[in-house]
Amino acid sequence: MKQASNDQILIAGGGIGGLAAALALARIGKESHVFEQADEIKEIGAGIQLGPNAFYTFDELGISDEVNKLAVFPDDIIAMDAISGEEILRLPVSELYPERFGKPYGLIHRADLHAVLLQACRDSGKVTLSASSKVESHVSDGKSVTVTTSDGQTHTGPALIGADGLWSTVRQSIVNDGKPRVSGHIAYRAVLPIDQVPEANRKHAMVIWMGPRFHLVHYPLRQSDVFNLVAVFHSDKYDEGWDTYGDPEELRARFQGARPEVLGMLEKIESWRMWVLCDRDPVGNWTKDNVTLLGDAAHPMLQYLAQGACMAMEDAVCLAKHVQASGGDFSKAFDSYAKARYLRTARIQQTARLYGQAYHASNATRDLRNAFLKERTPDQVMEGMAWMYEKDQIPA
Numbered sequence: 114m115k116q117a118s119n120d121q122i123l124i125a126g127g128g129i130g131g132l133a134a135a136l137a138l139a140r141i142g143k144e145s146h147v148f149e150q151a152d153e154i155k156e157i158g159a160g161i162q163l164g165p166n167a168f169y170t171f172d173e174l175g176i177s178d179e180v181n182k183l184a185v186f187p188d189d190i191i192a193m194d195a196i197s198g199e200e201i202l203r204l205p206v207s208e209l210y211p212e213r214f215g216k217p218y219g220l221i222h223r224a225d226l227h228a229v230l231l232q233a234c235r236d237s238g239k240v241t242l243s244a245s246s247k248v249e250s251h252v253s254d255g256k257s258v259t260v261t262t263s264d265g266q267t268h269t270g271p272a273l274i275g276a277d278g279l280w281s282t283v284r285q286s287i288v289n290d291g292k293p294r295v296s297g298h299i300a301y302r303a304v305l306p307i308d309q310v311p312e313a314n315r316k317h318a319m320v321i322w323m324g325p326r327f328h329l330v331h332y333p334l335r336q337s338d339v340f341n342l343v344a345v346f347h348s349d350k351y352d353e354g355w356d357t358y359g360d361p362e363e364l365r366a367r368f369q370g371a372r373p374e375v376l377g378m379l380e381k382i383e384s385w386r387m388w389v390l391c392d393r394d395p396v397g398n399w400t401k402d403n404v405t406l407l408g409d410a411a412h413p414m415l416q417y418l419a420q421g422a423c424m425a426m427e428d429a430v431c432l433a434k435h436v437q438a439s440g441g442d443f444s445k446a447f448d449s450y451a452k453a454r455y456l457r458t459a460r461i462q463q464t465a466r467l468y469g470q471a472y473h474a475s476n477a478t479r480d481l482r483n484a485f486l487k488e489r490t491p492d493q494v495m496e497g498m499a500w501m502y503e504k505d506q507i508p509a
């Protein structure tokens with residue numbers, strides 16, 4: 114691990130976005146110091162989906178081979194009506210995506226992706242990693258930034274990147290928009306060993322069951338040894354929270370009326386982790402002098418497009434390119450980086466909200482959703498996603 118120095122770019126947050134930023138900077142010869150508030154630099158959560166755009170960033174970060182060894186590449190994405198049991202859409206992604214987008218669609222355990230990034234940062238020799246060290250405040254004079262961390266230390270560097278997530282402290286010094294927006298959607302997540310997955314659900318696919326005010330997603334992870342489950346429902350019971358134990362009885366009550374294939378999956382889980390889904394309205398002012406934001410700190414989004422981690426890694430690659438082009442002028446680099454990124458991420462933030470409404474539709478809106486999706490060909494569906502997945506659509 115690299116020893117700290119005053120020449121290192123400071124990064125608040127050691128999650129996927131923060132480590133991707135550190136790695137991207139290392140690949141252009143820049144040193145950084147990553148501060149993580151947790152006692153250990155590791156990732157929580159379970160599975161995440163990787164669109165083709167994510168695999169372009171892996172190439173840029175030099176970690177494609179390592180990710181490909183750990184990812185699952187499903188045959189299909191399948192959308193089901195959770196009440197009627199009818200198949201609404203089947204997209205053969207393993208066949209079509211590499212041909213159309215030049216990259217696959219994959220599934221990976223969040224901790225596995227994080228571990229790949231962490232090891233690459235360590236191997237670079239240009240990244241200092243500090244755990245139990247939350248950035249609590251910072252002061253910038255436009256030429257350098259000094260941060261104060263939760264362990265009472267101060268560190269100075271030429272710039273600061275706020276990759277400190279939904280509740281970003283760095284964001285408040287730039288945007289000052291208070292608490293995140295609570296969506297009223299509650300997510301329960303769990304991982305189920307393959308031998309406990311009902312036979313009817315053991316598909317080499319990403320499957321989503323859409324119901325009125327709820328949905329269930331399940332897909333294989335880790336060489337298909339386990340299945341990732343995410344169950345989401347509407348509730349005004351919770352204000353805010355993250356990674357707490359959920360109530361299985363409440364979960365089952367919210368899914369009342371769902372198909373046996375759905376309820377059978379829920380009944381297999383004894384203990385779920387629960388979090389409240391939040392986002393923020395899009396903004397364009399991510400940067401103030403030599404301080405900028407990245408990932409959820411800049412553009413937190415609901416999970417309905419499965420693009421949170423993908424956007425953070427795209428941010429990292431884009432930011433490093435602007436730093437390299439700026440000749441050491443971080444204010445200029447950060448300003449141009451934010452201008453290059455904010456419209457794309459704003460579109461994904463807003464579209465994710467719309468997808469959430471479609472997933473949880475009821476009555477005539479549900480019928481409209483089903484009819485619309487059934488009429489779409491796989492090619493039409495892919496073209497509708499091209500703005501998000503095509504390499505040429507990723508801002509440089």
